[in-house]
Every structure is written in structure tokens, then in C-alpha cells.
Amino acid sequence: MHDDIEAVLLSEAAIHRRLDELARRITADYDDGQPLSVVALLNGSIPFLADLLRRIPLPLRVESLRVSSYQGRASRGTVRFHEPALPEVCGRRVLLVDDILDTGETLRAVQERFTAEAGASDLRTCVLLRKERQIPPRAQADYVAFSIPDRFVVGYGLDCDGLYRNLPYIGVLREERAP
Numbered sequence: 001m002h003d004d005i006e007a008v009l010l011s012e013a014a015i016h017r018r019l020d021e022l023a024r025r026i027t028a029d030y031d032d033g034q035p036l037s038v039v040a041l042l043n044g045s046i047p048f049l050a051d052l053l054r055r056i057p058l059p060l061r062v063e064s065l066r067v068s069s070y071q072g073r074a075s076r077g078t079v080r081f082h083e084p085a086l087p088e089v090c091g092r093r094v095l096l097v098d099d100i101l102d103t104g105e106t107l108r109a110v111q112e113r114f115t116a117e118a119g120a121s122d123l124r125t126c127v128l129l130r131k132e133r134q135i136p137p138r139a140q141a142d143y144v145a146f147s148i149p150d151r152f153v154v155g156y157g158l159d160c161d162g163l164y165r166n167l168p169y170i171g172v173l174r175e176e177r178a179p
């Protein structure tokens, strides 16, 4: 698995150090005694979510939503919701957590559905990675752990054809390993 990686972009230690900072900021921003609903966009956010949550000592609930927009390494441009219903968050503060903000189509589609249907009292977004692209993304994130160059990356939740999510770091996949 490690042999398929051309370069490590963010080491496990660098990710964890940055999560310490990000979690401190989120904790300070939400620290008023009201519970928070964290909604994880599956599957890519699983390791990020697990590591982030354990650093936030606030009353919170965890919900999830399975969405996809990528197949292999090419964005399909359409966002697919795998379940018909959104999590129950009416009247609650929501923090959406995703792995990466690339074109922003995914986050935008999810934000639009939450705004139209969920009745959350506050909606913010948190991503592990934001790609530095020439075209601005279609959605913004309130919390970003890292900005990265516009390369196709895998690991720490990010996949290629369902694989590599279990790498403990973020790396660039070797060209010949692409589907």
C-alpha cells in the first residue's frame, strides 16, 4: 500500500498537531453549554471525524450522511445522496464535517439541502483539506485544517476506488496506480 504513494504531503504527526489547534478553536467557538450536532459526510471523513471529536470536550451528538461525487479520480459533478432523509437536527447547531473541499459541489449540495429541509439553528462546515484551485470553489468552509496543492491525494479517509482510506497520512498516489 505504502509503495503506491509517490510523496507524503501531510505526515501523521503534522495532521495530529494541526487537529489539536483546530479542535481548540472549534471548542472555544461553541463553548456556551448548548449541545452541538456534528454531521459527518461519509465515507471520507471517518478518520478525521474520530480524531477531531476526541479533542472537543463539549456536549455533542454525532450524525452522518452518505454522499458521493467522485468515481476513481474524476469528479462526476453530480452529488448523490445515498439515503433519502437528512439527520434529525431541527433547532440544533450543526457542524458539517467533510474530508476535502475541491470544486465545492458536494458541500454546496449538502448545505443547500440542510438550509431547505433540516431547520438547524446554525450551520457551519469543517473540512480537513481545501484544494488551492484556480477556479474558486462553489462553497466555503468555516474551518479548514490544511490548504493543499491541486493534486489527487489519498489516505486518512480519502480513497481511490475505495482503497487507501486507512493510510495514516495524506499522500499523492503514483500515476500508474490510478484507475
Ligand code: 5GP
Pocket (backbone or CB within 6 Å): 044, 069, 070, 075, 098, 099, 100, 101, 102, 103, 104, 105, 106, 107, 151, 152, 153, 154, 158, 159, 160
Ligand atoms: P467537490 O464536490 O468539492 O469537488 O469534491 C468533494 C469530494 O470529492 C470529497 O468529499 C472527496 O470525496 C472527493 N475528492 C475531491 N478531491 C479529492 C482528492 O484529491 N482525492 C480523493 N481521494 N478524493 C477527492
Ligand code: MG
Pocket (backbone or CB within 6 Å): 041, 042, 043, 044, 045, 067, 068, 098, 099, 100, 106
Ligand atoms: Mg467525500
